[in-house]
Amino acid sequence: xxxxxxxxxxxxxAEGLQAESEGRPEVARRLFDQAWxxxxxxxxxxxxxHYVARQQxxxxxxxxxxxxxxxxxxxxxxxxxxxxxxSLYLNMGASHExxxxxxxxxxxxRLAANHAGDLPQGPxxxxxxxxxxxxxxxxxx
Numbered sequence: 001x002x003x004x005x006x007x008x009x010x011x012x013x014a015e016g017l018q019a020e021s022e023g024r025p026e027v028a029r030r031l032f033d034q035a036w037x038x039x040x041x042x043x044x045x046x047x048x049x050h051y052v053a054r055q056q057x058x059x060x061x062x063x064x065x066x067x068x069x070x071x072x073x074x075x076x077x078x079x080x081x082x083x084x085x086x087s088l089y090l091n092m093g094a095s096h097e098x099x100x101x102x103x104x105x106x107x108x109x110r111l112a113a114n115h116a117g118d119l120p121q122g123p124x125x126x127x128x129x130x131x132x133x134x135x136x137x138x139x140x141x
Contacts, residue, residue, distance in 0.1 A: 009035045009044040013051045020054070029055035043080050046072035050084070053091065063095035085115040086128050093135050102139045109135040 005011055016031035032055055035048040046069050053065035070088045073081040093108030112132045119125035 007044070008038050009040070009048050012038065013047055016051055025055060042072045042075040042077075045069075046076060046081060046084065046088075050088065050091070059095060059098045063092070063099060066091045066095050082115075082118045083120065086112045086119055086132065088112075089115060090128060090131050090135065093139075094131075097135065097139060105135065106139040109139060 005014065012031050012035035016028040016035070019025070019027040019031060032048065032051040036045070036052050039045040039048050049065050049069035049072060053062050053069060056062040056065060066088070070092060073084055073088055089108045089112035093105045093112060096102075096108060097105035109132055112128075113136065116125075116129055116132060119128060
C-alpha cells in the first residue's frame with residue numbers, strides 16, 4: 001500500500017513503526033499519539049487510530065481504538081481507505097477474539113476476507129491474508 005509520506009500523520013506513524021521495530025514502544029506510543037493529535041480529516045484519524053491501537057495497555061482499549069479507526073475509515077467516503085479495510089477488520093476480529101467474543105471475531109475475520117481482494121500483491125498482503133486465514137481457522141474450531 002502506498003501512503004503519502006508527505007502527510008504528517010502518515011509520516012509520524014511510519015516513525016512510530018520504526019520505533020516499534022527498534023524495541024522502543026514508549027517512543028512509538030508518543031509518535032502515534034502525536035499523529036492522532038495532528039489528524040486533519042477522517043482519513044488521518046483512521047490511520048492514526050489504527051496505530052494508536054497498537055500501543056494500548058488493555059485489550060478493551062485496543063478494541064476501542066480499532067473501532068475508532070474503522071469508524072473514521074467508513075466516514076472517509078473515498079477510495080483511499082479500500083486497501084486499509086482488510087487490516088482494520090483483521091484487527092477488529094483479533095480484538096474480539098482476545099476478549100472472548102468468538103462470534104464477533106468470526107464476523108470481522110469474514111469481513112477482512114471479503115475485502116482481501118482490494119490488497120495489492122506483495123509481502124504485506126500475503127501477511128494479512130495469512131492472518132485472516134489463521135483467525136478464521138481459530139474461531140471455526
